[in-house]
Amino acid sequence: MKVKRVMLDTNILFSAMYKFKGTTFNVFVKASEMPYRLVLCDQIINELRRNFDRKFPAKIPAIEKFLSIAHYDLITLTSEDEAIGDEKNIRDDSDRPILRAARKAEVDIFVTGDSDFLESSVTNPKIMTAAQFIEFG
Numbered sequence: 461m462k463v464k465r466v467m468l469d470t471n472i473l474f475s476a477m478y479k480f481k482g483t484t485f486n487v488f489v490k491a492s493e494m495p496y497r498l499v500l501c502d503q504i505i506n507e508l509r510r511n512f513d514r515k516f517p518a519k520i521p522a523i524e525k526f527l528s529i530a531h532y533d534l535i536t537l538t539s540e541d542e543a544i545g546d547e548k549n550i551r552d553d554s555d556r557p558i559l560r561a562a563r564k565a566e567v568d569i570f571v572t573g574d575s576d577f578l579e580s581s582v583t584n585p586k587i588m589t590a591a592q593f594i595e596f597g
Contacts, residue, residue, distance in 0.1 A: 469572035470504045491593070533565065537557055
């Protein structure tokens with residue numbers, strides 16, 4: 461059985477950690493179990509921390525504990541990781557390094573609610589909404 465590597469965007473991870481129920485939490489659970497392997501990048505984790513610090517600072521200790529016990533591969537980009545051809549199809553320049561990280565980690569599926577990703581013509585990795593990933597075989 462081939463393991464499929466799945467990266468969750470900040471908006472999915474934030475919602476999953478905030479509610480611990482619902483579709484986004486189910487996406488997190490599914491992405492953490494075989495035949496999937498959860499992959500996160502440092503940009504997503506940093507953005508997650510900033511969002512919680514700004515909106516729900518009292519939850520930061522719980523988020524740190526959650527991240528410390530969750531099973532995932534962490535990918536870090538360096539300045540040597542160059543732009544890749546079709547990443548210009550992602551409208552928001554700040555999202556392009558996340559796509560670059562997903563490709564560097566050889567992610568098969570990227571789950572997001574961000575229309576900049578969903579409306580792009582990027583096909584590597586496969587970009588899905590949370591609902592699409594739940595339905596995905």
